[in-house]
Amino acid sequence: MQTKKKESQSKRLKNFENLLRSRLEELRNHVDQLRREMVVEDEVDDEATQAFRSHNREFVMTTMEREIRNISEIEQALERITKKEYGVCVACEKAIPDNRLQAIPWTRLCVDCAGGGIKRNHDRTLGQPVFGSSLG
Numbered sequence: 001m002q003t004k005k006k007e008s009q010s011k012r013l014k015n016f017e018n019l020l021r022s023r024l025e026e027l028r029n030h031v032d033q034l035r036r037e038m039v040v041e042d043e044v045d046d047e048a049t050q051a052f053r054s055h056n057r058e059f060v061m062t063t064m065e066r067e068i069r070n071i072s073e074i075e076q077a078l079e080r081i082t083k084k085e086y087g088v089c090v091a092c093e094k095a096i097p098d099n100r101l102q103a104i105p106w107t108r109l110c111v112d113c114a115g116g117g118i119k120r121n122h123d124r125t126l127g128q129p130v131f132g133s134s135l136g
């Protein structure tokens with residue numbers, strides 16, 4: 001029955017969509033919180049406290065950057081769900097297995113293309129600047 005299959009497929013996508021949305025909200029709240037914390041800046045004379053703060057600030061910045069990147073990946077994943085392109089590897093165009101999607105719902109690469117598996121002899125291709133170009 002085709003209609004039934006379609007139904008379960010959209011149910012499956014809905015499931016991932018929910019996963020992505022709750023993660024997105026979590027991240028947005030956290031980034032908001034971090035932003036608010038960064039603004040708090042009362043005067044301190046104590047050098048140790050200052051050093052601690054600037055170190056802490058760096059850590060917060062790194063966390064924020066990572067989370068903002070993650071937010072944008074999730075947004076793109078949600079977009080792919082809308083376009084019905086979700087769950088397909090953008091590099092080799094094969095279907096990404098569900099267990100990988102469950103672990104990383106916003107992934108757009110299969111295990112092979114992400115470099116986490118078999119091919120280790122080549123340089124890692126992680127961190128290629130894919131962002132920016134896709135924002136239009």
Ligand SMILES: [Zn+2]
Nearest residue numbers: 089092110113
């Ligand atoms: Zn692939």
